[in-house]
Amino acid sequence: MTSTRRDLIKFGGGAAVGALLTPAPWRLVTDTALWSETWPGVPRVARGEIRARYTNCSLCPAGCPVRARCLGDQPVALFGVADHPFSHGTLCPFGLAGHHLPYHPQRLKQGPVEQAKAAVAEAIARCGAEERIAILDLRPGRTASWTYRRAAKQWKSGTYLAPHRILGGDAAVNLAAAKNVISVGAPLFDGWGTPGNVIAARDKFRLIQIEATESRTASLADTWVPVQPGDELQTARKFAQDLAAQGPTLVLDAGERSEILALNQTTGALGTAIVSRREAPVPDSWNQAAPESQLDALPDRSIRVLLIDESAAGSYIPWSRIEKKLVADNPVVVVFGSSADGYGRHAGFVLPTAVYPEAVDDIPPAVDSPVAMFRLSTSLVAAPAGLVNPAQFIAGFAGIDAANSLRERADAIHKAGRGNLFTYADAKSTPLKDVKADDFWKALNDGASWADEAPVRPAAPILALVASTANATEDDLPLAVLMAEAQPTPGSPILTKLYQESNLRLAANRIALHPSAAKSCGIADGGRAMLQTRCGKLEVQVTLDEGLPPGVVRVPAVPCTLDLCGTSPRAKVVRI
Amino acid sequence: MIGPNKNVKAARYGMTIDVDRCSGCGACMVACAVENNVPPAHANATDRTGLTWIRVYKIDNGLPYPETRSAYVPVMCQHCGNETPCAHVCPQQAVDVDPATGVVGEMPQRCLGCRYCIAACPYHARYFNWWDPAWPAGMEKALNPDVTPRMRGVVEKCNFCHGRWHAAKQQAAADGKPDTEPVSYTPACAEACPTKAIHFGDLNDPASLPAQAAKQGESFRMLEKLNTDTKIYYRSKRDWVRRIADAPHPAGTGKENQRG
Numbered sequence: 001m002t003s004t005r006r007d008l009i010k011f012g013g014g015a016a017v018g019a020l021l022t023p024a025p026w027r028l029v030t031d032t033a034l035w036s037e038t039w040p041g042v043p044r045v046a047r048g049e050i051r052a053r054y055t056n057c058s059l060c061p062a063g064c065p066v067r068a069r070c071l072g073d074q075p076v077a078l079f080g081v082a083d084h085p086f087s088h089g090t091l092c093p094f095g096l097a098g099h100h101l102p103y104h105p106q107r108l109k110q111g112p113v114e115q116a117k118a119a120v121a122e123a124i125a126r127c128g129a130e131e132r133i134a135i136l137d138l139r140p141g142r143t144a145s146w147t148y149r150r151a152a153k154q155w156k157s158g159t160y161l162a163p164h165r166i167l168g169g170d171a172a173v174n175l176a177a178a179k180n181v182i183s184v185g186a187p188l189f190d191g192w193g194t195p196g197n198v199i200a201a202r203d204k205f206r207l208i209q210i211e212a213t214e215s216r217t218a219s220l221a222d223t224w225v226p227v228q229p230g231d232e233l234q235t236a237r238k239f240a241q242d243l244a245a246q247g248p249t250l251v252l253d254a255g256e257r258s259e260i261l262a263l264n265q266t267t268g269a270l271g272t273a274i275v276s277r278r279e280a281p282v283p284d285s286w287n288q289a290a291p292e293s294q295l296d297a298l299p300d301r302s303i304r305v306l307l308i309d310e311s312a313a314g315s316y317i318p319w320s321r322i323e324k325k326l327v328a329d330n331p332v333v334v335v336f337g338s339s340a341d342g343y344g345r346h347a348g349f350v351l352p353t354a355v356y357p358e359a360v361d362d363i364p365p366a367v368d369s370p371v372a373m374f375r376l377s378t379s380l381v382a383a384p385a386g387l388v389n390p391a392q393f394i395a396g397f398a399g400i401d402a403a404n405s406l407r408e409r410a411d412a413i414h415k416a417g418r419g420n421l422f423t424y425a426d427a428k429s430t431p432l433k434d435v436k437a438d439d440f441w442k443a444l445n446d447g448a449s450w451a452d453e454a455p456v457r458p459a460a461p462i463l464a465l466v467a468s469t470a471n472a473t474e475d476d477l478p479l480a481v482l483m484a485e486a487q488p489t490p491g492s493p494i495l496t497k498l499y500q501e502s503n504l505r506l507a508a509n510r511i512a513l514h515p516s517a518a519k520s521c522g523i524a525d526g527g528r529a530m531l532q533t534r535c536g537k538l539e540v541q542v543t544l545d546e547g548l549p550p551g552v553v554r555v556p557a558v559p560c561t562l563d564l565c566g567t568s569p570r571a572k573v574v575r576i
Numbered sequence: 577m578i579g580p581n582k583n584v585k586a587a588r589y590g591m592t593i594d595v596d597r598c599s600g601c602g603a604c605m606v607a608c609a610v611e612n613n614v615p616p617a618h619a620n621a622t623d624r625t626g627l628t629w630i631r632v633y634k635i636d637n638g639l640p641y642p643e644t645r646s647a648y649v650p651v652m653c654q655h656c657g658n659e660t661p662c663a664h665v666c667p668q669q670a671v672d673v674d675p676a677t678g679v680v681g682e683m684p685q686r687c688l689g690c691r692y693c694i695a696a697c698p699y700h701a702r703y704f705n706w707w708d709p710a711w712p713a714g715m716e717k718a719l720n721p722d723v724t725p726r727m728r729g730v731v732e733k734c735n736f737c738h739g740r741w742h743a744a745k746q747q748a749a750a751d752g753k754p755d756t757e758p759v760s761y762t763p764a765c766a767e768a769c770p771t772k773a774i775h776f777g778d779l780n781d782p783a784s785l786p787a788q789a790a791k792q793g794e795s796f797r798m799l800e801k802l803n804t805d806t807k808i809y810y811r812s813k814r815d816w817v818r819r820i821a822d823a824p825h826p827a828g829t830g831k832e833n834q835r836g
Contacts, residue, residue, distance in 0.1 A: 029688065041708030042727045043716040045613070070593070074717050077610055080765070090770040093606040103715035143629020189599045195770050216599045219646055226642035285783040320760075446643050494609050496617035504634070505602065514641070547636060547644045 015448065026303070027143035048072045051485065053446020054424040056363055057095045058356045058377035059488055060313060061139060061168070062483035063363030064091055065424055065449060068380055069097065075380050077100040077356065080196065082215070083427035086369065086451070086556075090196030097492030102381055104490045106339045109350035110386050114552045116334050120397060123305045123332040127157055131304035131327060135160040135394060136313030140292060141169065141364030143409045144391040144402075146282055148309070149289035151398035158398075159298065160290045163315035166256045167365035169460035172277040175201040177370055179247035180221070182239050184232045185211045185254035189220055191483045192252075193368030207252075208243075211237050213548055214483055222325060229480035229552055229569075233259055240267050245404040248272040257402075271460030272407045280372040280452065281416040283408050300324050303331060308342075309390045310337035310533040311353035312361060314560055316568030319346050320535050336390035339490050342559040368563035370441055374413055375449035376406065407441060414440045418451040477533065479517065479553040486557045503543065508561075512545040512554040513573065530576050531555065533568040580770055587758030588657070588678040589736055590779040590807030591766065592789035593650055595817055597773035598646030604630050607768030614814065615709040616650045627703045629653075630765050647817050650765070650774065652734035653701040654679045654806035662693035662702060663825050666718040670731075678759070678779075678807060680735050687730035694731060699806075701754055702733045736776070736810075737763035779807060782812040796821050 019025065042159040046160040053068045053075070065081035078099055082089035101107070124133055133155050135148040152158030167173055175181070175198065177451070186192050189199070202220075209221035210232050218224040227235050236251060240263045249267035264270050269487060275288070295317060303325050323346070326333070335347040344350035353359065366371040375514040391441035395402035411421075417433045419438060424447040432440065432450065444450070484506045499507040506512060511531055513523070523529050524542040530537050536562060548554055553571055556560045608614065608630045617626050630652040637645045648834055656662075656673075660680055670686035671680070671693060682702075694702045708728045709717070719725065722739035726732050744761035753759075756796040758778050764772040777784030789795055790809045796818045797806045 035643055041710070042725050043709065043711065043719065045719045045721045045724065046717060047721055063797070071721050076718055076720050091603070091768065092770065096603055096606045096768055097610055099718055100715055103718070105712045166663045189600065189771075214644060214646055219648070220597075220599055224645075347618075373802055413796065491617040492606075493715065494606060494614075495607045496621070497609050497614075497626070497628050500617045500623075501621055502602075502623050502629050502631050504600060504605070504632050525607040547641065547646055549641050 011463075013426060025285060029366055032511050034464065044515045045266065046071055046074070046492040052425075054358060055378045055380055055381060056375040056449065058097055058312065058359065058361055058363050059064070059094055059098055059126065060191070060366075061364055062087070062092075062142075063373070063375055063449075064194065064196065065220050065375075065379070066095070066098075066425065067447075068093065068357070071469050072379075081424045081427070081447075083167070084196070084422065084449075085089045085429070086197050088196035089198050092191070092195050093495070093498065094491055097494045098378070098570045100354050100492035100494055101490070102358055102383075103339070104339070104355075104493060106341065106480060106490050107338070107355065108339055108344075108350065109384050111388065112349055113351055113386075113388055116351055117393075119322045119349065120305055120307070120334060123300045124155070124397065127155075127304045128434045131158045132159050132298065132302050132344075133305040134161050134294070134298070134303045134307070134325075136161040136306060136308045136317075138163060138308075138316070139312040139364065140314075142312065143362050144309065144312075145364075146286050146289060147391040147395050147400065147402040147405055147408070149292070150286060150400055152290035152562045153288060153396035153426070154400065156266055158290055159293050159303075161295050161298075162292045163297075163317055164256070164294050165315065166258065166261060166427040167252075168275065170277060170308065171274055172251070172370050173250065174364065174458065175250070175274050176204065176272055176372040177396035177458075178205045178249055178250040178273040180208065180238050180243045182243070182249060182251045182263075183217065183221070184252065184260065185209075185215075185422055186217070186252040186256065187485050188217045188252070190216045194539075197366075197368050201436050202230055208239055208568065209530070210239070210430075212480075212552055213554065226549070227327055228549070229482065233257070233271075235261060235437055236260075238365050251304055261363060263473070263519055271458060275368060275455075275458040276371050276462060278372055278452065280409070280450075283412045295325060298325050301327050303327060306331065306333045307390075308333070308335045308343050308347070309392055310335055310338075311340050311359065311390055313550075314393075316342070316557075316562045316566070317379045318535070319343065319563045320567055327505050336388060336393070341489050343557070349414070351390075351393070352380075352386065353391065354383040354387050358380055362409070369451075371419070371454050373449055374410070374444070376444045378445050378447070390527040409439050410444055413450060419448050419450055423448040429483060477568075477572045478551065479513075479571050479573065480551055481533070481565045481571050482548075482554045483562075483565070484550050489558050504544070506554065506556045507541075508556050508558045509541055509555065510543050511540045511573065512543045513547060514548045514550040514552070515544045516550045517548075517553070517573075518544055521573050523573065528576050530574045531561075531564065532574060533564050533571045535564050535566075535568050538564050542573070584676050584756045585758060586780065588779040589776065590655070590678070590786045590790070590809065591777075591802050592775050592795070592809045592811060594773045595649055596814070597770075597771045598632070598648040598650060599771055600632050600634060601770060602632055602712070603768045603770055604650055604765035604774060605632060607636040607764040608734070611720055611723070611739070611764035613719045613723045613733075615707075615711055615725065618707040618710070621706070624669055625704075625706050627705065627732065629703070629732070630650065635817070635820055645814075645816075647814065649810065649817075651699060651701060651798070652765070653680060653697075654699050654804070654808045655734075655736070656804035656806050658803060658805035661696040661698060665692040665696040667692065676729065677736075677741070678740070679741075680733075682731060682733055682776075684726040684730040685733060691731060694740070698804070700804055702731050704731050705729060705802070727792040727807040735765055738760070740764070747834055792794065794818075799823055
């Protein structure tokens with residue numbers, strides 16, 4: 001028998017086909033999966049010593065105490081401090097992932113610092129008699145805020161601006177003293193006050209949520225009262241009258257309208273659930289500082305130089321309200337922030353700042369803290385080179401030395417000798433008078449908070465009752481705008497779990513409509529549309545939500561939508 | 577599958593989730609992702625292709641506005657104890673039920689990526705890695721050193737924070753406790769929940785909160801009619817929430833009384 005080349009080919013082909021019917025190729029597939037374990041696409045985790053470090057979260061005024069699980073010096077996870085008497089170990093989803101912020105792709109690390117310095121110096125030099133140098137501080141009450149006020153005092157036409165707030169400054173809320181809480185859309189369980197304190201106090205008061213949509217707070221309220229947008233105050237008035245006889249009834253408002261104060265007077269909350277709060281002591285030399293002013297009090301076209309500190313997030317003022325206060329010819333606007341998504345979109349110069357947990361800053365007490373607090377957000381991660389410290393930048397123009405201002409304030413608090421120091425590592429509370437000044441400063445840097453002593457008899461705050469301006473009816477804009485809960489921008493990249501990989505929260509580029517409202521506009525779920533208001537328009541994606549009333553559009557509270565809808569409460573949605 | 581060991585006192589780890597206390601904040605989802613090194617979303621990821629070992633769903637009573645009432649339900653792997661569907665269908669034996677803990681584990685090294693388990697899971701609690709895991713530059717430093725990131729092409733899911741269980745076992749050994757005893761630990765979601773809606777414990781321990789909550793009348797499990805003996809017990813005083821957990825057929829289809 002002779003073998004031909006054809007036989008050899010037949011044998012080879014048959015062997016190949018036969019091999020497919022054996023387990024061998026399937027085993028190879030499995031092994032391929034094993035090899036894929038070492039693909040370069042999979043990052044390797046670091047190894048090293050694990051230790052705990054403590055700080056305070058500075059993402060919002062709640063300033064929750066934080067225990068950072070660190071690999072060497074690098075935080076790899078954040079937790080609350082369980083024994084803290086005010087926060088009760090709670091962190092919100094944004095705080096839980098705060099250690100990712102330095103790595104956000106949109107984070108600014110470089111900026112035109114020298115050009116900005118030159119432009120500000122030149123503008124200050126040619127500032128006219130009727131023109132102003134203004135500093136807008138989005139989170140007043142910090143030590144940096146005092147630096148701004150001191151700097152503004154140095155300039156003849158200096159002005160210190162802060163967002164309008166009824167509660168959270170000299171007046172604070174004492175939830176523990178409230179028997180009933182009527183909330184006019186205030187997001188009690190979603191960003192209002194200190195999360196741990198609100199949850200701890202929750203079982204002691206009855207919550208009535210008056211709101212057009214069933215928000216997270218409404219879903220946990222004892223009673224949710226659905227109302228048409230615009231009818232909230234009238235409904236709140238009715239409930240306030242009914243509940244006033246049942247004990248201290250606190251009325252809270254999402255928008256902090258002045259009418260709410262009158263309601264709190266009616267219900268007896270002023271002096272019980274709303275109390276006067278003194279500020280943490282400051283050095284005597286700082287008392288010669290400019291007062292806090294509101295943007296609306298300034299004449300139009302009067303600001304020549306505007307310096308905006310956006311590094312500490314706070315209430316966002318729509319740009320249209322700011323813009324009309326700037327001089328018409330070439331104003332200088334400098335924004336200090338970690339991204340260009342906020343006021344940076346409108347500014348001439350955006351200077352990069354450190355972010356939590358790189359930045360060293362103090363956090364003023366939250367709206368629900370009836371006593372003053374002083375706590376530091378210390379640096380857990382080294383900040384990259386090229387960043388700007390806004391307080392020192394501004395102090396430099398005013399000839400003030402602000403490098404040690406935090407230490408100076410800590411010394412002033414220690415000198416006053418009031419209150420208690422709570423240290424996180426050992427969960428120990430010590431009267432401040434028993435702590436030495438250096439130990440106090442060291443404790444603050446190692447993770448601690450100082451709380452002022454509570455007054456023997458809480459005082460009612462003196463608040464001006466000013467009528468709110470009614471919004472004009474805009475018939476051609478059929479939808480009432482409802483703002484979703486505030487969200488930090490930029491947040492951790494991992495927050496895609498909430499905004500993109502699930503629909504738990506409304507993403508920055510999305511709006512929500514009732515299916516019937518969307519149908520009338522010809523828009524399907526996930527369709528593209530243009531959101532239009534008096535202030536402009538924005539391309540968005542539409543999400544359908546049957547829980548919304550038909551006549552409203554729910555928009556995320558991010559800078560671009562706040563600019564668009566912040567001063568215009570009505571909108572229309574057009575399919576594109 | 578891991579063989580049972582007669583000398584080991586078996587635990588049956590489980591959870592109780594109070595739906596009436598859940599505010600839908602998403603802290604559990606974020607804490608889970610941080611703990612288990614679940615990467616941020618790929619640019620093309622959606623709610624159908626994303627990776628969320630625990631996902632909070634918003635449900636409602638189906639009534640039109642303003643009678644609509646909603647609730648938030650965190651859903652993760654329910655750790656089926658009976659006829660575990662995903663383990664049965666896996667051709668690679670990449671899914672096992674640990675007899676010492678009752679935890680349904682997933683071994684990405686064995687996973688072929690066929691996604692039979694995703695199709696078999698009645699709770700939609702399994703997720704596929706459609707893309708290479710990627711973090712923004714520098715963020716790899718912030719990964720949890722106790723958990724290895726998974727590669728593209730494999731399925732992953734909740735394992736009750738296996739890394740924390742290991743750490744608890746190590747701590748117990750260091751403390752001189754016998755290796756055969758169950759250890760006490762808390763998964764990231766339960767630790768992070770601000771409203772304390774999630775509690776974790778050993779269902780075999782009558783003193784544990786989940787074991788006690790499981791016996792209450794307000795407790796229910798997802799799709800109980802499937803008889804998979806899940807270890808996640810939910811609680812709600814609202815009838816409509818409990819009804820939804822059993823996934824009834826819509827009224828009027830004639831299938832209301834049929835099983836499955």
